[in-house]
Each structure stands twice: as structure tokens, then as C-alpha cells.
Amino acid sequence: MRPEIKTIQHALSEKIIGKEHQLKLAVACLLANGHLLIEDLPGMGKTTLSHALSQVFGLKYARIQFTSDLLPSDMLGVNIFHANEVDPDKKFSFKHGPIFSQVVLADELNRASPKTQSALLEAMEERQVSVDGTTYPLPSPFFVIATQNPSYQSGTYALPESQLDRFFMRISLGYPAWEAEKAMLMQKNIGATLNQIIREDDLKAMQQQVVETHVSDAILHYILNLVNESRQNPIYPNPLSPRASRALLQGAKSWAFISGRDYVIPEDVQAIFIAVTAHRLASSQSGSLATTPNSHLHNESLSQQLLDSIDPIAA
Numbered sequence: 001m002r003p004e005i006k007t008i009q010h011a012l013s014e015k016i017i018g019k020e021h022q023l024k025l026a027v028a029c030l031l032a033n034g035h036l037l038i039e040d041l042p043g044m045g046k047t048t049l050s051h052a053l054s055q056v057f058g059l060k061y062a063r064i065q066f067t068s069d070l071l072p073s074d075m076l077g078v079n080i081f082h083a084n085e086v087d088p089d090k091k092f093s094f095k096h097g098p099i100f101s102q103v104v105l106a107d108e109l110n111r112a113s114p115k116t117q118s119a120l121l122e123a124m125e126e127r128q129v130s131v132d133g134t135t136y137p138l139p140s141p142f143f144v145i146a147t148q149n150p151s152y153q154s155g156t157y158a159l160p161e162s163q164l165d166r167f168f169m170r171i172s173l174g175y176p177a178w179e180a181e182k183a184m185l186m187q188k189n190i191g192a193t194l195n196q197i198i199r200e201d202d203l204k205a206m207q208q209q210v211v212e213t214h215v216s217d218a219i220l221h222y223i224l225n226l227v228n229e230s231r232q233n234p235i236y237p238n239p240l241s242p243r244a245s246r247a248l249l250q251g252a253k254s255w256a257f258i259s260g261r262d263y264v265i266p267e268d269v270q271a272i273f274i275a276v277t278a279h280r281l282a283s284s285q286s287g288s289l290a291t292t293p294n295s296h297l298h299n300e301s302l303s304q305q306l307l308d309s310i311d312p313i314a315a
Contacts, residue, residue: 002260004198008056011194015052016045018180022171024258025275026053030203031210032254034168034247035124035144037109037279044173046147047107054103057203058196059141062101066112068155072119075099076129077136094131099123102139102200106146110156117163120144124166141203161238161280168247169272170279206257213253214263222266222312223248226273229309236281236302247276266312278303 001009005027012023026049029036038046047063054061064075077097085091098104099120106120123129127138146167149156164170176184198206223245231239251272256264282299 001258004202005258008197011056011197012049012052015194016049016173017183018176019045019173022173023049025169025171025272028251028254028258028272029169029275030057030141030143031206031257032168032247032250033141033207033210034250035146035166037146037148037164037167037170039148039150039170039172039279040174042149044175046173047105049173050103050105050145050147052194053143053145055194056197057103058198058200059102059143059203060139061103061105062098063105063107064098066106066108066110066116068111068113070112070116072116073097073131075116075119076123076131079132094134094136096136099129100136100138102141103143103145106144108149109146110148110159112157114157114160117157117159120146121163121166141200141207164279165241165243167279169251169275171275209262210250210254210257213256213261215249215253216263218312219252219264219266219269220249222269222310223252225310226269226306230277230281230306233306233309236306238281240277240280244277244280248273251276269312270307273307274300274303277306281306 008027009020009023012027013020016023026036030053038049040046050063051061053059064070075097076099077095079092080095081092082090104123109117109120123138123142124144127140127142128135129138130136148159175181226248227240227245230236248269252264252268255268255271256262259268278299281302
């Protein structure tokens with residue numbers, strides 16, 4: 001692992017104890033310039049992880065609490081009318097909403113109405129928002145971390161497949177192990193702010209290095225074989241889209257970069273495969289983390305089954 005990534009991992013582990021693999025996936029998602037969905041029960045550390053990530057990378061952070069009465073303008077911003085202004089060009093001014101941050105926590109995304117959920121799509125995909133016919137660019141880097149409660153809990157609206165597909169990765173922290181939870185209970189500096197480890201310019205340089213990571217034809221064929229298997233085999237409710245193919249490629253590059261290599265190997269694809277595909281393969285009728293507490297495990301088993309069905313050597 002690269003020394004700077006190891007330092008970041010160590011700092012994040014002070015906040016989220018015993019979840020090293022999930023933390024590494026979250027960092028890989030940011031370096032790949034994607035967006036992260038965290039699905040879990042309340043109180044598992046989803047918000048803590050998002051805040052800690054913004055601190056170690058020194059990025060401007062905003063939290064949006066999604067509720068049933070949240071309006072798109074509450075998130076994007078609104079034009080304000082100035083009655084006493086003489087200059088017609090200054091009659092209206094745009095007040096930026098919390099979406100204009102570098103790390104945006106969309107907390108409990110599936111508690112908001114579909115209209116408000118969909119307002120997030122343009123920001124995630126185009127890195128811009130449109131209000132009253134005017135387009136405003138979002139800051140760079142721009143990283144959305146959305147949390148989602150299980151849909152068997154009251155007051156939730158299932159995310160459609162089209163929106164799930166916008167999330168580069170999905171992770172679940174889950175309950176901590178006995179020793180990890182004991183260490184958490186013994187912490188005395190729970191609210192302490194983490195020091196910035198990576199500067200913004202360095203983060204952008206790292207993201208560019210991820211893009212330039214070498215990928216052989218054999219790795220490309222491995223990814224294509226996995227994706228095509230999902231499309232040809234009827235056991236997968238939702239075949240993987242070309243967006244998923246690109247996510248697998250970028251995720252593998254990011255994992256290789258974190259591991260200290262400038263080239264991708266099959267193990268990089270395998271390391272990120274479930275996080276990239278499990279929420280895409282499931283149908284909204286069964287849910288991404290749906291009607292029972294353990295249904296997300298079924299979705300992950302679908303991804304694992306797909307991964308096991310293709311031999312990387314044969315690719």
C-alpha cells in the first residue's frame with residue numbers, strides 16, 4: 001500500500017474501528033472520482049465515515065438531512081428577489097444550496113420523495129445543477145456520499161435502478177466485532193477532528209494517476225466477460241450496464257493505485273467487484289437493501305456467484 005494511503009487508512013481507522021476493507025473501498029471510490037452509497041441500519045457510523053473522509057482530504061463538507069418534506073431547492077439553492085434593487089440584472093441573486101460543497105453527505109437519501117431524490121442525479125452525473133434555466137458548475141473534486149436506511153423501515157422510498165446505477169460503489173459497515181466495539185467504547189476523543197493528510201492539489205493529481213494506470217487487454221476481456229455473463233444468464237435480475245463496466249475498470253485502477261502499482265491485475269477487479277455490482281444486479285422489487293434485514297447479503301451473493309463464474313486466466 002502507498003505510504004500516504006496507509007496514513008489515511010490509519011487515521012480513518014481511529015474513527016471507524018475494525019472496518020479496514022470498507023474504508024479502503026471508500027478511499028478507492030473517491031480516488032476513482034465516483035460516488036458512494038452506504039446502506040446500513042442507523043447508528044453504524046455512516047455519517048462519521050463521511051465526515052472523517054472530508055477531514056483527512058481537507059475538503060469542504062456539507063450534510064443534507066433528507067426527509068419527506070425536503071424540497072429540491074433546499075438542496076440546490078434558490079433565486080432571491082431584491083425588491084429595492086434598481087439594476088434589473090441584480091433583481092435576482094442565486095443563493096447556493098449545500099450541494100455546492102466538495103463532499104456532500106446525502107443522509108438517509110431514501111427518506112426523501114422521488115422528486116427530491118431525482119434532483120441529485122444531474123449533480124452526480126454532470127457535476128452541475130440547473131436552476132430557473134441557469135446552469136451552475138459544482139466544485140471540483142465533487143464527491144457524494146449517500147446513506148440509505150433499509151427499506152423495510154418506515155418512512156422510506158426505494159431508490160430506482162437508474163439512480164442506484166449512478167453510485168459508483170455500495171458498501172455496508174455492519175455491526176462491529178466484539179473487540180472493535182470494545183475499543184470504540186473505550187475511546188475518549190470521539191469528537192476530535194482529524195488532521196488533513198492530503199492537499200486538494202495532491203488529491204487531484206492522485207485521481208489523474210488513477211486514470212493513467214495501465215490496463216492490459218486481458219484485464220479488459222476479463223471485465224467484458226463478467227459483464228456479458230450478467231446479460232446472458234437469466235438468474236441476474238438486472239444485467240450490468242456500460243456504466244457498470246466503466247466503474248469496474250476505474251475501480252480496479254484505483255485499487256491498483258492504492259496497492260502501489262501502476263498496472264491492474266485480476267485481483268484488483270475481484271477486490272472491488274461486489275462493491276461495484278451488488279446494488280446494480282438486484283431489482284428494486286427485491287430492493288438493494290430491501291424487505292428483510294439480510295436481503296443485502298443475497299445481493300452480494302449474486303455478485304460473488306457472477307465473479308466465480310468467470311476464470312480470469314481464460315479471459
